[in-house]
Amino acid sequence: MTYIASLINIVLTIIGILILVRVVFSWTGISPSNSIYRTVYDLTEPLLRPIRNRFGIIGAVDFSPMILMLIIFVLSQILGAVGL
Numbered sequence: 001m002t003y004i005a006s007l008i009n010i011v012l013t014i015i016g017i018l019i020l021v022r023v024v025f026s027w028t029g030i031s032p033s034n035s036i037y038r039t040v041y042d043l044t045e046p047l048l049r050p051i052r053n054r055f056g057i058i059g060a061v062d063f064s065p066m067i068l069m070l071i072i073f074v075l076s077q078i079l080g081a082v083g084l
Helices: 003-028 035-055 064-082
Strands: none
Touching: 003 035, 003 064, 035 064
16 A cells, blocks of 8 residues: 555544544433533534435434445545555
8 A cells, every 4th residue: 555545544544543433422421511522522513414414314313424434434445446
């Protein structure tokens, strides 16, 4: 893997972890005033908002984190397949 591909892979992994943390926070009902919650929210919301605007929320379920995780997975697979 080249340096740039490794960097992209690291960034995608970090984004994936932040998305998972945000989902867990939403399940546990952690206070939005918590500084860690705010940081995770501020880092992930710009990525999730366009997906949420495009696909919406179905019932009470927000599928935008799942869609973003799928996009990250596909990008990672493409990077691996291309050999970067």
